[in-house]
Amino acid sequence: MKQQYIDKFLIFLIALLMVFAIFLQVTTYNSTQNLQNAEIERSKLYAKKIVTLLRLATSDNIEKTLDEKLYLRDGINKVLYAFLTEQYKYIFLLKKDSKNKYRFLADGSQKDTIPYKEYFFPKSTQFDKVYESQKMQLLTQGDENEELWVSLVYPVMNDKGVEALLVLDLSKEYAAYLQTFNSPLMKVIRFMQWFLALSSLLLIFLAYRYYKAREVLTKDALTLANTKFYLNEFFYTHKVDNYYFILMDIDDFKLINQRHNRQIGDAVLRSFVERLNINLPKKSSIIRLSGSEFLTLIPKKETKGFKAFVESLYSSLVNSSYSVHKKEVAISLSMTAIDTPNDVRKIDNILRLLDEKLLKIKKTGKNRLEILKNISIAEVRYTSMDYIKDALEHERFTCLYQPICSSDSKEIVKYEVLVRMIDRDDKTKLVTPKYFLNTIRCTRQYTKLSKFVLSEVFSTLNKYPSIELSMNLDLDDLDNEDMMQLINEYLTSYKENASRLTFEIIEENEIYDYKKVNNIFAQLRRYGSKIAIDDFGSGYANYTYLSRLDVDIIKLDANFVYDLENRPKEAKIVIESIQSLASKLKCQVIAEFVHSEEIYMMFKEIGVEFVQGYYLGKPKALKEYLLEI
Amino acid sequence: LLLYGQAYALEVRSTLKLYHHLFSSMSSKKSVNVYVEDVEYANIFVKSKYINLVSDVDKADFILVTTDKMLMKLNTKHMSNDTIIITNKYSHMTQSDKIVGAFYYRKGRKQFLFVKPRLEEHNVTLPSMYKKYIVDEL
Numbered sequence: 001m002k003q004q005y006i007d008k009f010l011i012f013l014i015a016l017l018m019v020f021a022i023f024l025q026v027t028t029y030n031s032t033q034n035l036q037n038a039e040i041e042r043s044k045l046y047a048k049k050i051v052t053l054l055r056l057a058t059s060d061n062i063e064k065t066l067d068e069k070l071y072l073r074d075g076i077n078k079v080l081y082a083f084l085t086e087q088y089k090y091i092f093l094l095k096k097d098s099k100n101k102y103r104f105l106a107d108g109s110q111k112d113t114i115p116y117k118e119y120f121f122p123k124s125t126q127f128d129k130v131y132e133s134q135k136m137q138l139l140t141q142g143d144e145n146e147e148l149w150v151s152l153v154y155p156v157m158n159d160k161g162v163e164a165l166l167v168l169d170l171s172k173e174y175a176a177y178l179q180t181f182n183s184p185l186m187k188v189i190r191f192m193q194w195f196l197a198l199s200s201l202l203l204i205f206l207a208y209r210y211y212k213a214r215e216v217l218t219k220d221a222l223t224l225a226n227t228k229f230y231l232n233e234f235f236y237t238h239k240v241d242n243y244y245f246i247l248m249d250i251d252d253f254k255l256i257n258q259r260h261n262r263q264i265g266d267a268v269l270r271s272f273v274e275r276l277n278i279n280l281p282k283k284s285s286i287i288r289l290s291g292s293e294f295l296t297l298i299p300k301k302e303t304k305g306f307k308a309f310v311e312s313l314y315s316s317l318v319n320s321s322y323s324v325h326k327k328e329v330a331i332s333l334s335m336t337a338i339d340t341p342n343d344v345r346k347i348d349n350i351l352r353l354l355d356e357k358l359l360k361i362k363k364t365g366k367n368r369l370e371i372l373k374n375i376s377i378a379e380v381r382y383t384s385m386d387y388i389k390d391a392l393e394h395e396r397f398t399c400l401y402q403p404i405c406s407s408d409s410k411e412i413v414k415y416e417v418l419v420r421m422i423d424r425d426d427k428t429k430l431v432t433p434k435y436f437l438n439t440i441r442c443t444r445q446y447t448k449l450s451k452f453v454l455s456e457v458f459s460t461l462n463k464y465p466s467i468e469l470s471m472n473l474d475l476d477d478l479d480n481e482d483m484m485q486l487i488n489e490y491l492t493s494y495k496e497n498a499s500r501l502t503f504e505i506i507e508e509n510e511i512y513d514y515k516k517v518n519n520i521f522a523q524l525r526r527y528g529s530k531i532a533i534d535d536f537g538s539g540y541a542n543y544t545y546l547s548r549l550d551v552d553i554i555k556l557d558a559n560f561v562y563d564l565e566n567r568p569k570e571a572k573i574v575i576e577s578i579q580s581l582a583s584k585l586k587c588q589v590i591a592e593f594v595h596s597e598e599i600y601m602m603f604k605e606i607g608v609e610f611v612q613g614y615y616l617g618k619p620k621a622l623k624e625y626l627l628e629i
Numbered sequence: 630l631l632l633y634g635q636a637y638a639l640e641v642r643s644t645l646k647l648y649h650h651l652f653s654s655m656s657s658k659k660s661v662n663v664y665v666e667d668v669e670y671a672n673i674f675v676k677s678k679y680i681n682l683v684s685d686v687d688k689a690d691f692i693l694v695t696t697d698k699m700l701m702k703l704n705t706k707h708m709s710n711d712t713i714i715i716t717n718k719y720s721h722m723t724q725s726d727k728i729v730g731a732f733y734y735r736k737g738r739k740q741f742l743f744v745k746p747r748l749e750e751h752n753v754t755l756p757s758m759y760k761k762y763i764v765d766e767l
């Protein structure tokens with residue numbers, strides 16, 4: 001279960017316990033109140049009986065009777081005493097005299113009986129209220145009275161109204177006794193209260209620990225920028241499309257450490273973040289993604305003219321050197337920025353685009369800024385793993401075929417198979433691999449896609465025995481056991497068709513183990529398939545490959561087309577030399593990106609045997625070409 | 630022991646508060662001289678800066694009568710009008726006209742009692758909160 005759900009569950013559980021404890025307390029309090037109310041009701045009946053007895057003894061004028069019959073005073077006192085049970089502390093009879101002062105008429109005490117007509121000064125006005133309302137009143141004694149809990153002031157009535165007041169004082173001891181009925185429950189409640197109080201303290205302590213731990217997790221100790229953890233959390237509560245993103249990396253930062261020392265390097269990083277902070281609008285965040293790589297999030301609301309802002313930021317970060325430990329350190333910076341399209345929901349999609357762009361900058365000279373412009377939400381979506389996964393699950397992939405022709409006759413000799421993803425909402429829109437391939441590389445989805453392409457290729461070969469096909473294969477795939485197993489399975493299953501298939505090897509990285517690669521090529525060739533080197537003349541695909549690898553075909557890089565248009569004389573010499581070398585090595589040469597007749601003629605004149613490009617045929621469904629033929 | 634100590638402290642505080650108020654209502658002096666024979670009261674009053682305990686009845690502004698023996702002694706002695714005698718028993722009020730007022734407990738309730746002619750004799754005017762405790766005669 002995710003941590004956030006566990007936290008919510010714990011908080012819910014404690015809240016539930018609190019509610020339960022409060023419920024128990026209220027219920028217990030009500031139960032005790034009911035007991036006490038029942039006792040008070042009993043006391044009312046008790047008072048009523050006493051008054052009936054008094055009436056019998058004193059007819060309708062108590063004071064006059066007691067004034068006249070002295071022996072009755074003691075008798076009444078004894079009657080009151082007889083009613084003095086454990087719940088009553090005092091029972092006495094009062095009367096208001098002509099000057100509105102209260103005086104004792106009778107007292108039910110066993111000893112120290114209050115003398116007849118001694119003054120009594122009640123603190124409460126409730127006594128007067130009984131005279132006025134002729135109704136019984138209840139007086140709850142406060143904490144200041146240690147003996148009494150409740151006083152019941154009962155009117156003794158005659159024809160003229162209230163004649164006297166009978167006071168029954170219920171003792172605090174008795175109230176405590178009533179409470180003992182619920183005391184086991186109260187103990188449980190107290191235990192729960194203690195438990196909850198301790199739990200709350202523990203929660204506060206844990207919250208503090210969490211806050212501290214979170215601070216360590218979210219703040220980079222060296223630069224005080226935020227960490228990736230912060231980034232992940234940030235977009236739980238913020239919308240991705242409300243922010244601009246800038247990804248930057250200090251070029252060759254390791255060299256700064258090497259040239260100076262690590263302390264200087266650290267100080268440069270700190271100064272860099274400080275300078276970045278100064279130049280960013282408020283509410284922006286800086287995240288240190290790795291050593292010298294930083295991502296900044298800038299609220300769109302805080303920035304006007306994004307392009308100008310990013311250019312100005314870039315200048316301020318690289319134009320002047322960093323003064324650290326009395327040394328001036330200049331840096332170069334590769335930076336890419338994106339104006340996030342609306343409706344982008346996942347930060348991963350944005351980061352992938354920025355990463356790819358930054359990598360491209362790094363590979364092509366570093367030290368510059370490139371802004372990703374006019375990126376549509378659709379394009380961002382095509383790089384999303386979920387989107388691609390969905391496309392694979394719902395078979396929204398297809399293969400197109402681009403003809404490779406003989407340069408002499410323009411006759412189609414084979415087709416290059418090109419995979420396309422079909423847009424979810426617009427079935428006519430086909431998405432090229434540049435959007436989705438990098439996302440799924442080294443994942444199960446990549447194998448799944450490869451399986452689809454291989455299946456399509458061999459099925460086409462099987463269906464059309466007269467055509468030849470060419471498919472792309474990443475050099476890294478040859479290192480992947482699963483992929484090689486898959487290819488071998490297809491080659492073995494369809495070995496009669498294998499000789500009509502060419503594997504075009506695309507490489508991103510330099511080859512170090514030529515022997516191993518040649519062994520893999522041999523495996524692919526086992527049933528007669530051919531090996532082509534794609535994009536020859538660019539990156540690592542150069543003459544070394546020709547001398548060290550066993551290849552059948554070389555496909556010229558697109559740059560040669562550009563060169564033919566701009567520096568035709570020099571380009572022709574180079575292409576002629578490649579063609580000559582290839583002929584000697586018994587390799588075929590294919591010129592790609594032939595988009596016009598002019599270019600086609602140039603390649604033909606040079607003697608390049610095969611040509612491919614829009615001039616000769618765009619990528620289409622195979623049926624269309626077959627119908628044309 | 631702690632609970633007892635706490636209860637005792639509260640008792641001292643409430644008793645002092647009550648007598649401070651009572652004495653200051655009957656006298657305008659910054660501090661008052663009090664004569665009391667009861668050790669328990671003396672031990673409480675000694676903690677007050679407002680009350681000075683005196684051993685001579687004649688030097689007292691207030692005399693607190695707590696026993697019948699003391700009442701009898703005072704009854705035989707001529708007292709100045711400046712000295713106000715109070716008691717903690719209702720019965721003392723009925724036994725001696727010299728006693729101006731009383732503070733005592735009845736049925737667990739605090740009680741004050743002042744007799745009007747006796748107050749007038751000593752030129753004592755009580756604040757309004759004590760008015761309801763004043764009676765014309767006993």
